[in-house]
Amino acid sequence: MLRYRVPDFERLTLRQKQYAYCLSQAALAGRDILWDQNCRYNLPIRRMLEAVYVGYEGNRECEEFRQFEVYLKRVWFSNGIHHHYGCEKFHPGFSEAFLREALQSVGYPADEDLLKVIFDVSVLPKRVNQAESEDLLLTSACNYYAPGITQVEAEQFYAEKKKADGPHPVMHGMNSRLERDEKGTLVERVWKSDGMYGKAIRNIVGWLRKAREFAENEEQCKVIDKLVDFYESGDLAMFDQYTIAWVGQTEGDIDFTNGFTEVYGDPLGLKASWEGYVNIKDQKATQRCEKLSQNAQWFEDHSPTSPQFKKKECRGVSAKVVEAVMLGGDLYPSSAIGINLPNSNWVRQEHGSKSVTIGNLTEAYAQAARGSGFREEFVFDDETRTLMDKYEDALDDLHTDLHECLGHGSGQLLPGTDPDALKAYGSTIEEARADLFALYYLPDERLVSLGLTPDGEAYKSQYYGYLMNGLLTQMVRIEPGNQIEEAHMRNRALIARWLLAHAPEAMRLVRRQEKTYLQILDYPVLRMHVGQLLAEIQRIKSEGDYEAARDLVETYAISIDPRLHEEILARYRQLNLAPYKGFINPRYRVVRDAQGQVTDIKVEYGEAYADQMLRYSRENEKNGD
């Protein structure tokens, strides 16, 4: 478990702190909705396990209790009894006899159904089953459909609804459980203030209304009003209205999402799990980005691309790095480090989307990676390692800024070029363009003179880390036998392998005691080649040269050498790094004066994992269903 810091919270005005605080409470208030969505036994099992955890007075050092604790911590981590990512049910390492005895000792009734769900491996083995040949609803433990409803029935039910769709369809089924009424007809039980999960939703709405009093601007009020309307009516058209208002709301330091969002938990991909989070603008990143943006034209003019592909008037893009203030629901404790919403296709097309990187979470990950033995294992020599330890984190942020604030916004299409000309290769080429723009400028004197890099050596750490990742270590995230799929990963492989092929005098892979390493021999020459590839990628983009895009991506970005893959996986495994990490939230304390007036809100970081989980359970039991 990691902790993330929220340094910019201190800089907020009291009013802003109150706004962020109320939104944070709203982000926590839907936790038990998610638990129930994941499986209908999750909440009663959690109550039972927590009663034992809190009250057990037997030997808490014995192996059985230790295994019990491991199990409960995994259940907390996954918001239920199934793995949050793999979806398989956890197998307890303690005996049923132990649990029965422990329940008796704390005076908690032993529910036979719950014990069966925990201990019988054949009961509800998978939260979301994706095996094609089986009925996905009957074989999935998630709670979006009442037991006994078949896949065919549900698919027909929603196909019928979609028949009436116009150009702006709502996301059918997103906020309801499909059930059978007493006549056996399928009906939706909608999640809303006076419907299913009503008590928790009314609590969320209460906090949203309080937040509204402290909003920074009218747009934020509008977003809250529409979201409250949606929670009260359950009307999916209103949900779309809320997301449109949210996409348009870009002023202010504080932003949030709250609601039924991601559909990975439903084998049919219709029903959305509840999540909430609150963020504030990362001030340092914003300042770095402003500096870059003020100089955007200089960067554009000096880039190695051909003049006809350069933008004549270049403005930077605003910072997209934020700090998480609170994570809730399906974003807690395991969280995405970037958010890109809304999900509705037509809303994205007609109104755009918001995409952010959550800087304080990536920073917490980076900190955890230090001292893990990762660099000792994969970096070529001590000299490079020292360089990376000294510079890499600072330059990681700068790389992101150059990529986001300048890279994506640079260059122009030739008149008449179809923006979608590169089709399926488009996103890899676009990410490569932005990364190459960043890599090209990291060594530039201009960044030293702007105070964005400490000296002319610092970029080397970023070059090494980036290329090592692209050639070797990013493979640890891919299963044996698979290829590279994701656009950012493809882009890194493309750049690193292209450079390896075109700049053998500047970099090479070396084998030492059965292990493969990257050795960089000449950084300035490498930069020159980065500039060449940037110019070529910009040409491909500007001209819409599909053939060239396909050649580059197919040659460098997709396939994996299985022997190298196996070697990297084995070296990574022996580091014994936890494959998944989660976050403990900070705690916000309201400070009042003698008259009861709020004078400040303080951030605290000390709360232990189990204490936080137990506190959230207590608070949600009180205000939930």
Ligand code: ZN
């Ligand atoms: Zn990008």
